[in-house]
Amino acid sequence: METVISMKNVSFVRENRVILRDINWKVSEKEQWVILGLNGSGKTSLLNIVSGYQYPTRGEVSVLGHTFGKTNLPELRKQIGFVSSSLDRFNQTLESETVEDIIVSGKFATIGLYHTVTHEDRQQAEQLMASFRIDHLKGKTYDTLSQGEKRKVLIGRALMAKPKLLILDEPSIGLDILTREEILALIKEIIVTQPCHVLYVTHYIEEIIEEMTHVLLLKDGQIVAAGKKEEVLTDEYLSETFQLGMNVRWEHNRPWVSIEKKSMLQRS
Numbered sequence: 001m002e003t004v005i006s007m008k009n010v011s012f013v014r015e016n017r018v019i020l021r022d023i024n025w026k027v028s029e030k031e032q033w034v035i036l037g038l039n040g041s042g043k044t045s046l047l048n049i050v051s052g053y054q055y056p057t058r059g060e061v062s063v064l065g066h067t068f069g070k071t072n073l074p075e076l077r078k079q080i081g082f083v084s085s086s087l088d089r090f091n092q093t094l095e096s097e098t099v100e101d102i103i104v105s106g107k108f109a110t111i112g113l114y115h116t117v118t119h120e121d122r123q124q125a126e127q128l129m130a131s132f133r134i135d136h137l138k139g140k141t142y143d144t145l146s147q148g149e150k151r152k153v154l155i156g157r158a159l160m161a162k163p164k165l166l167i168l169d170e171p172s173i174g175l176d177i178l179t180r181e182e183i184l185a186l187i188k189e190i191i192v193t194q195p196c197h198v199l200y201v202t203h204y205i206e207e208i209i210e211e212m213t214h215v216l217l218l219k220d221g222q223i224v225a226a227g228k229k230e231e232v233l234t235d236e237y238l239s240e241t242f243q244l245g246m247n248v249r250w251e252h253n254r255p256w257v258s259i260e261k262k263s264m265l266q267r268s
């Protein structure tokens with residue numbers, strides 16, 4: 001079985017602060033992982049290391065068979081699709097782009113189209129739009145889209161490069177319940193139909209759909225638990241991770257949490 005991600009004793013220190021400490025984590029074939037943790041627990045830092053945008057201070061990292069320090073990181077990055085709300089930083093450039101151009105640009109990992117686009121590229125983008133049921137948005141510019149439509153376009157853009165690893169950093173942020181379920185349905189379709197692994201970061205435990213198999217819990221840059229979701233999503237581990245008394249229950253193969261009365265409305 002091929003290892004998708006391997007981290008051995010990884011630490012990440014910035015400005016004399018330990019942001020990630022002694023991370024030992026392995027993602028194998030056919031595993032779809034969710035990363036959970038409070039604000040500032042180190043989730044984005046972990047994703048940035050996986051995608052080669054930040055280098056660990058200590059430890060060994062290997063992603064999709066590329067061992068850091070012995071590999072060409074730009075080559076690795078081409079195999080990783082990254083959908084993050086931080087793309088909003090580039091909104092200025094995105095705003096006036098059409099949906100189809102944004103999706104095609106995913107092939108070149110650029111914001112804006114600066115490369116020669118082939119007929120095949122256009123066809124692939126059309127197929128993606130059809131499968132995401134956003135073909136009616138063709139010709140529209142990004143600034144005219146709803147939040148949910150924008151999210152679908154960015155996920156489509158990430159898939160354009162046929163990534164082996166798709167990182168989704170809080171893709172449901174700012175979405176209403178209906179639109180969030182649409183995005184989750186899309187992610188389910190991707191997991192089932194595409195040969196790529198998903199790494200999903202969220203603050204909402206009920207977004208862990210049936211197809212997501214494993215969970216990593218982070219607290220203060222350290223792993224609280226990592227493994228099969230049924231073993232990790234326990235009252236004890238969740239309460240420790242979120243520093244609140246929490247109870248988990250499973251409904252329609254999804255975990256839902258409630259907060260214990262004594263922990264409600266507490267102020268730090």
Ligand SMILES: Nc1ncnc2c1ncn2[C@@H]1O[C@H](COP(=O)(O)OP(=O)(O)OP(=O)(O)O)[C@@H](O)[C@H]1O
Pocket residue numbers: 014015019037038039040041042043044045046
């Ligand atoms: N390059 C850096 N230099 C200094 N501090 C950093 C750097 N990167 C991250 N941090 C700090 O490390 C901590 C973890 O940040 P990170 O963004 O990884 O957390 P997170 O779990 O993704 O948070 P959120 O859920 O709020 O997005 C934060 O306190 C952040 O300020």
